[in-house]
Amino acid sequence: MDVSFINPFLEAAVNVLQTMAFTETHVGKPFLKGKAPLSEGDVTGIVGLTGDKHGSLAVSFSEAAILQVVSNMFGEACKDINDDVRDAVGEITNMICGDARRILAEHGHHFQAAIPTVIDGKGHKICHPFPGPVLVIPFTVGEEGMCVLEVCLTESDSRQGQTPKNSRLPH
């Protein structure tokens, strides 16, 4: 997978979490996701991408990570994963995707994005709408939180005749 398509997502995630949630992150070693579609987190935002390539971005947080992030964003303590937290995960995913698309556009790569979908629950599965390798980038959030970015991008030709399973149309 071409890192020039991946780094903007990582840069955007760090930027969004720092700017909107005043949260420091430490990036771990990226790896290719295996066959098991289990996420690394407790709540996940996923958004479909079309354009120069096709695929999706998933942003998955452990409970400790997202509660810290949302508490910082709102300026008040969030104690469990409720509707406010799920909405925040959707908006964080949206912002990371938008910021990454801005960086990609500066390098001549243009993408459109769908509206994010949010999934939560321990051990939930993340199924990316299009087939292809999924690069996982783990990072720590604050002192004990974990977050992973999953980026799945395939050549536009590889999706011919296929229908995305759970993404919504771009707007």
Next chain:
Amino acid sequence: MPDQNMKILTVDDFSTMRRIIRNMLRQLGYNNIVEAEDGAEALSLLQREKVDFVISDWNMPHMNGLDLLKAIRADDNLKPLPVLLVTAEALKENVVEALKAGVNNYVVKPFTAETLKERIDAIFKE
């Protein structure tokens, strides 16, 4: 210096973003804030209530921020209303389209309260 008592309408389909902007505005001393979930709800509110300033997201279902801006500029009563658009990206063609439609300024997510203050101050300096 903008009037700290002005009535500000924030429009976003994500309650998170409305809450973040509301918190930032309060931090900046603006406490007279009303909210709408999309452009259509915002337009309906604007036709019922006097509002002094609109901060609207770009990407929303039903009526997006650009269409809301165009509707405001097409309405004789609402035409002079200052509008700040919030966008998740800063594509040149989008910016040009928004400027043509009469936007007063725009801010790209993610942003800080300081950036929001700069945009508001710039709008009300005009």
